[in-house]
Amino acid sequence: MLKIEQANIVLYRGLATLHRQEIETSFLSKLGDPFLELLYRSMIESDGTICLAALDQGELAGFVCGCENTAHFYKEFLRRHFFSAFIRAVPAVFRRGTVKGVYESLRYAGSLSAHPAELVSIVVRDDWRGSGLAAGLLKELAIEFERRGVTDFKVVAGSNLATANAFYRKMGLSAIGTIEVHAGVVSHVYEAHVPDLIKPGQNPTIKKSDMRESK
Ligand SMILES: CC(C)(COP(=O)(O)OP(=O)(O)OC[C@H]1O[C@@H](n2cnc3c(N)ncnc32)[C@H](O)[C@@H]1OP(=O)(O)O)[C@@H](O)C(=O)NCCC(=O)NCCS
Numbered sequence: 001m002l003k004i005e006q007a008n009i010v011l012y013r014g015l016a017t018l019h020r021q022e023i024e025t026s027f028l029s030k031l032g033d034p035f036l037e038l039l040y041r042s043m044i045e046s047d048g049t050i051c052l053a054a055l056d057q058g059e060l061a062g063f064v065c066g067c068e069n070t071a072h073f074y075k076e077f078l079r080r081h082f083f084s085a086f087i088r089a090v091p092a093v094f095r096r097g098t099v100k101g102v103y104e105s106l107r108y109a110g111s112l113s114a115h116p117a118e119l120v121s122i123v124v125r126d127d128w129r130g131s132g133l134a135a136g137l138l139k140e141l142a143i144e145f146e147r148r149g150v151t152d153f154k155v156v157a158g159s160n161l162a163t164a165n166a167f168y169r170k171m172g173l174s175a176i177g178t179i180e181v182h183a184g185v186v187s188h189v190y191e192a193h194v195p196d197l198i199k200p201g202q203n204p205t206i207k208k209s210d211m212r213e214s215k
Helices: 009-022 033-045 071-088 098-110 133-147 160-171
Strands: 002-006 049-056 059-067 118-124 154-156 172-183 187-193
Touching: 002 133, 009 033, 009 049, 009 059, 009 118, 033 049, 033 059, 033 071, 049 133, 059 133, 059 160, 118 133, 154 160, 160 187
Parallel strands: 118 154
Antiparallel strands: 002 049, 049 059, 059 118, 154 187, 172 187
């Protein structure tokens, strides 16, 4: 039996691991598990963020995290955890270009889209792909955004993430342009209007047996 619920703090390691395994090309993954664990712990704990976990018999099958204001979240994250974040990311930080990459990642947030809210990450475990789970998570995120008075949010997806880009387009998000967060790495920027994602009749059925082969 699959349940989607607010992520409990004990899940922070699971969220970090799934992120690193399934979005291994992302810049954050390159900062390593200890950094990702600190980030997800903060996202679960912060008031301005939403982390929803899909649990299959208590096991993490997928999750979605969003921020009401990403720039504020990262600012607060650095204010509270600068030294722990730095120490955790030390091996990556000393790799060429990473310091610049961290700066670029934090700075991009306000560009292109005027909406401060953002879907930061959505990941579905391989054996649940094609089941409608991500669609379900997206809808639950939209419901929670609406409850908090957020009407629109953005999503940034690396152009190399073909499945993710297909997913956002299928869900009706509008592609508003591309940005280069890091030189030479192009990302698509999407915007979503919350009421469009939660209108009646938009009830994805989540059925593991319907899975498509993951790509
Ligand atoms: C993107 C992702 C979250 C989609 O999860 P999912 O549970 O398999 O998606 P759903 O089953 O809800 O699919 C909803 C729609 O998205 C589209 N879609 C999903 N996977 C697709 C694929 N492999 N190829 C083409 N379209 C796809 C389909 O149109 C699908 O609708 P349909 O089933 O009616 O055809 C999942 O593939 C994933 O975790 N990818 C790795 C992590 C990642 O890249 N996250 C995004 C970071 S920005």
